[in-house]
Amino acid sequence: MQILSEELSCEIDDIVSIELNICDTQPSCLGGANNEFIFSGRLDNLASSYCALRALIDSCGSPSDISSEHAIRMVALFDNEEVGSDSYQGAGAPTMFQAIRRIVGSLAQEYAGESAFERAIRQSFLVSADMAHGVHPNFSEKHEENHRPEMHKGLVIKHNANQRYATSGVTAFLFKEIAKIHNLPTQEFVVRNDMGCGSTIGPILASGVGIRTVDCGIPQLSMHSVREVCGKEDVDIAYKHFKAFYETFSSIDKKLSVDY
Numbered sequence: 204m205q206i207l208s209e210e211l212s213c214e215i216d217d218i219v220s221i222e223l224n225i226c227d228t229q230p231s232c233l234g235g236a237n238n239e240f241i242f243s244g245r246l247d248n249l250a251s252s253y254c255a256l257r258a259l260i261d262s263c264g265s266p267s268d269i270s271s272e273h274a275i276r277m278v279a280l281f282d283n284e285e286v287g288s289d290s291y292q293g294a295g296a297p298t299m300f301q302a303i304r305r306i307v308g309s310l311a312q313e314y315a316g317e318s319a320f321e322r323a324i325r326q327s328f329l330v331s332a333d334m335a336h337g338v339h340p341n342f343s344e345k346h347e348e349n350h351r352p353e354m355h356k357g358l359v360i361k362h363n364a365n366q367r368y369a370t371s372g373v374t375a376f377l378f379k380e381i382a383k384i385h386n387l388p389t390q391e392f393v394v395r396n397d398m399g400c401g402s403t404i405g406p407i408l409a410s411g412v413g414i415r416t417v418d419c420g421i422p423q424l425s426m427h428s429v430r431e432v433c434g435k436e437d438v439d440i441a442y443k444h445f446k447a448f449y450e451t452f453s454s455i456d457k458k459l460s461v462d463y
């Protein structure tokens with residue numbers, strides 16, 4: 204408390220409450236023989252958050268970029284995913300549901316008729332982006348033989364029959380199609396069937412909001428350690444993939460002509 208009060212130039216008694224996080228103060232850096240890796244704390248999941256936010260901003264760079272857009276582009280970033288998301292500010296809270304309802308309400312009150320909100324949800328698509336476990340050369344047997352995500356090979360599409368990931372055949376196809384059109388690589392992941400599977404906010408939002416969802420992520424090593432590692436190239440690929448998603452989802456979804 205003494206250190207905190209000195210940092211804040213106040214008396215200890217002036218500190219009424221704290222939420223204190225201890226973190227590595229070394230800045231992130233590039234490394235590897237060709238500077239091909241990023242070494243950083245909290246890549247999981249700031250890397251996805253950064254790519255999503257940057258892609259959203261850049262996809263709306265000029266008014267002409269969105270003049271023909273009929274959909275609404277959003278990014279939603281949640282706290283507490285690592286502890287299960289059941290919190291005031293986590294994905295288990297109704298925040299996203301309410302935000303969509305309020306946006307639709309403010310835009311559609313006059314002319315969209317009844318159930319505009321429900322129809323908007325049906326036409327929506329969620330990219331649930333969280334980091335993926337890349338194959339580690341010393342522990343490659345931890346991965347299913349044909350599903351070993353490698354660094355520098357693009358976003359990992361995550362599948363799980365027990366719905367620990369929310370990806371379906373339809374959502375995986377649509378998301379991969381966007382990559383294909385833009386010449387971006389993707390890779391697919393299923394966990395070894397004799398091992399437990401991680402999860403993401405994908406199934407929470409898919410089931411809570413009722414929205415088509417794909418789970419994907421940048422492959423990395425040393426997830427959850429103080430210093431994590433991912434490929435520099437993959438951040439660029441993820442950014443381009445997300446940006447392409449924002450820019451082309453509406454037109455590609457229309458071509459699928461599935462009546463939701």
Ligand SMILES: [Zn+2]
Pocket residue numbers: 247285426427
């Ligand atoms: Zn994590």
